[in-house]
Amino acid sequence: LAASRRETDQDNILRFRERPESHITEIRLVDTDQFDAESFYLLGLETAYINGPFSVQSEYIRAETNNSAAGNPELTSSSFYIESSWFITGESRRYSFRNGNFKQVKVHRTFGQGGFGAWEIAARYSGIDLTDENIIGGEEYNITAGLNWYPNNQLRLMAHYTRVISTDRPGNLLDNAEPDIFHMRA
Numbered sequence: 001l002a003a004s005r006r007e008t009d010q011d012n013i014l015r016f017r018e019r020p021e022s023h024i025t026e027i028r029l030v031d032t033d034q035f036d037a038e039s040f041y042l043l044g045l046e047t048a049y050i051n052g053p054f055s056v057q058s059e060y061i062r063a064e065t066n067n068s069a070a071g072n073p074e075l076t077s078s079s080f081y082i083e084s085s086w087f088i089t090g091e092s093r094r095y096s097f098r099n100g101n102f103k104q105v106k107v108h109r110t111f112g113q114g115g116f117g118a119w120e121i122a123a124r125y126s127g128i129d130l131t132d133e134n135i136i137g138g139e140e141y142n143i144t145a146g147l148n149w150y151p152n153n154q155l156r157l158m159a160h161y162t163r164v165i166s167t168d169r170p171g172n173l174l175d176n177a178e179p180d181i182f183h184m185r186a
Contacts, residue, residue, distance in 0.1 A: 002044040012036050014065060016077060016130050021142050021162045022181045029167045029174050030130045032137035035073060037065040048102075050095065053087035073134035081126035083144075091118040091150070104153060111151035118150035122160075131168075138169030159184045 008014050017031035046059040060080045067074055085093070087105075094103040109115020124144040130137025146160035162181040169175045 002042070002046075004042050005039060006042070007039050008037050012038050012067075014040060016063065016075070016137060018079070018128055018130075018140070020140060020164050020179065020181060021124075021126060021144055022183050024181070024183050027174070027179075029164065029177055029179075030128055030138035030140045030169065032075065032130050032135050035065075035075070035135055037067050037074070040065045048095065050093050052092055053090050054084070055086075055093045056082070056084045058082040073132075075130070075132045075135045075137075077128070077130045077132060077137070079126070079128035081124055083122060083124035085120050085122035085148075087118055087120045089116065089119050091120075105150050105156075107150050107153050110153075117152065120146075120148040120150070122146040122148065136170060136172075138167060138172065138175075140164060140168075141166045155186065157184070157186050 013034050014037040015032055015034045017028040019025060019027065020029050041064045042061060044059065044061045048057040049055065058081065060078065062078045063075070065075045089108065091105050091108055093105065096103050105118055107118045109117070111117035122145070125142070127139070127141040129139045131139060142162055142164050144160055144162040146158060149157045160183055164178045167174065167177050
């Protein structure tokens, strides 16, 4: 659980925007553009469940802006994701309660040393809503499928396919855009 209150810069300018589950593009399907706000509040809830090779993780974030000037719009927005993964080779995600994060995967049988490394399949569903009253930042919903290979404890090769299944940003050129994104990384 996380909560915070943040002040904007001295010009009272704020902007929320997000890429579609990939940082290989500068395109933002949802974007509030700049608007006046003195401060904003963030409330977040994140949870994870691990049972052997299976894991589920989810997060929800709500943002509320504050602007005392009459006539200026305020924004209440939210975003979320839920993802699941399964190590078909039997490994498990490890979590550090002390640091509050996931640790590297320990591969049972290293590739090239009598094993095939660790193989993980994953799926994710996510959404964000940046529209409220006079601010039309848009809504976006995505699904992602992934295959991750860990040949050893120090290397992970990832191949992910993301499908933007819905966007709604009236008045914008990217309204109803539903791109497909395939990306790989090491």
